[in-house]
Amino acid sequence: MxxxxxxxxxxxxxxxxxxxxxxxxxxxxxxxxxxxxxxxTRATRERVLATLDEEWATGLIRSWNAAGWMAAPTRVGDRLAPLIGARAGEVVVADTLTLLLAKVILGALDLRRDRSVVLTDAANFHSDLYVAEAMARRAGRPVTLRAIERDTLDDELSEDVALVMLTHVDFRTGEMLDLAGVTERVHAAGALMLWDFAHSTGAVPLDVTAANVDFAAGCTYKYLNAGPGAPGFLYVRESWQGLIENPLPGWLGHARPFDFERGYVAAPGVQAFVTSSPSVIALSALDGALDAFAGVxxxxxxxxxxxxxxxxxxxxxxxxxxxxxxxxxxxxxxxxxxxxxxxxxxxxxxxxxxxxxxxxxxxxxxxxxxxxxxxxxxxxxxxxxxxxxxxxxxxxxxxxxxxxxxxxxx
Ligand SMILES: Cc1ncc(COP(=O)(O)O)c(C=O)c1O
Known part of the structure; x- marks a missing residue:
């Protein structure tokens, strides 16, 4: 010993x-x-104080342009991307994890309209289960949520499964699933894969590109140290961008938010999944917190x-x-x-x-x-x-x- x-x-x-x-x-x-x-982290503290004192107090509304506030969701997303093996342009920071899961579940169900099941783990985090159940009910067609024992996944991957949503590291037991292996089996069954990375990001090496993951979302207040209630992040593989729709469109996911057009035209790329104004101070906190991973x-x-x-x-x-x-x-x-x-x-x-x-x-x-x-x-x-x-x-x-x-x- x-x-x-x-x-x-x-x-x-x-x-x-x-x-x-x-x-x-x-x-x-x-x-x-x-x-x-x-x-x-010390860098988070400094970054947030700079946002408060220099960007907000002094710059006021000019900082939307001058300090790049408007681009923060994708700029900070690009900084986070390497931690999950994503490429620039595939990650956006917005909302919270549960809300991001809701958006992807509805969007993914639209990509598999001939299928009627969302498959998940009965031991998944309760918020994931609640939101998946509710989104299945709101899919615009009969869709059921099937919550299974995770060991039976292969048997449950029937032809009616549209989407599989799993948490990569179990919040209670700490069990980690095989990212690439599970994603491959889900794809072989013709379904899409959504991973919850709440307990993975910043904790274990992840490679969504090598694993061919469709969608993933996570939170930033755990291993990424961005602070209580910090926003979530969403990964949408480049090949799905422009195909999957944000079911909660808002002005900041519009291609031209300041043209104030009546009709919705989705912005290109992962920006389309943004709904509302960025939470600037929280994004600064995450920006600072990511410094701790620089060179690591x-x-x-x-x-x-x-x-x-x-x-x-x-x-x-x-x-x-x-x-x-x-x-x-x-x-x-x-x-x-x-x-x-x-x-x-x-x-x-x-x-x-x-x-x-x-x-x-x-x-x-x-x-x-x-x-x-x-x-x-x-x-x-x-x-x-x-x-x-x-x-x-x-x-x-x-x-x-x-x-x-x-x-x-x-
Ligand atoms: C595995 C998992 N999924 C989802 C959530 C919910 O995250 P949020 O409160 O950001 O929606 C948590 C929160 O701890 C979690 O651990």
Missing amino acids: PTRDDCLELDRLDGLAPRRDDFVLAPDLIYLDGNSLGPL SMDDVREKSLALTDLFIELVEARLPGAFTLVTPRDHARRGSQVALRHEDAYGIIQALIARGVIGDFRAPDVCRFGFTPLYLRFVDVYDAVTHLVEVLEGAEHRDPAYATRNPVT
Whole structure:
């Protein structure tokens, strides 16, 4: 079993270690929740302050042109694109993830009018399930949502499936699906593929071009660190642009928004999926946050992520044998960048850890969830987090009556 000194040595050898300085993090905090809300980076802070003070306060309305506010959704989209293996012009930042999924589901259903099923995973994130169900009902023809066990996908890919929508890394268990393999099988069945990258972008290497993905959407407030409620991003493969329609057309997806024409003419490219005015301050935050990835290889991020999650699993199993059930796959190929541990007192355990300055989160009904973010997490943090976990359980701190009632956000 690795010692604390071994972990300090791993940190000394870690090429990504200097990146921690890009983040604003209290020195004694162990943050294992960047998979839910990433921390503030110094560049984000500076970029947002510049937007407030220089662009908004001083430039006022002139900044729509002078500071390039109007082009921000596609400009920042182009900066994000390499993180998912997309090309310039294929990604736009707008709306939020659920809204983007809604747009693509309706748009994709129109591209497969001879088919009547949207297929998804019964264990998908609840927002994805709600929106897919509602969009299927509004497709303008009878369409059903079929929520399946993910292992049965191949059997379920019948000729009536128009669209398959899956989350690439499971929000609860951290299981990662085979991006290229699943997309290929979906295409072989004549259906379209929409991926939810909420727990993938900035966490694992992605290549939508090599995998021939049709559509993908994700959020930017998790591993991309763009801040609470930051906008989502949408990828539309170039070959679908101009063919798939935005079912919620608005003036900023129009080819000539300032001609104020009565009829809608979609803008070329992925801009057509924009509906409304860009959220400029939030886009600036994302623009600044993306600096943390500049010059970083996602393969290096992945290598460290697996080393961190391996270390956490090994230490928990060695120091707390039998205390938890590991829900995250051990197989590297099937593991995202989080570790989920099942325990009947999971909520109390997470609260007791938070009280000690180790922040993870709880996912109902019984999962302690820990996110591992290689840009700012140290190996020694993992070691110390497990020490805290041992002490919480030994002292039965999780049974504190203060943790009997759940907070609204868990
Ligand atoms: C997998 C997944 N899909 C969708 C969402 C919803 O994102 P939003 O609130 O941006 O619509 C989340 C939010 O955490 C998520 O984890």
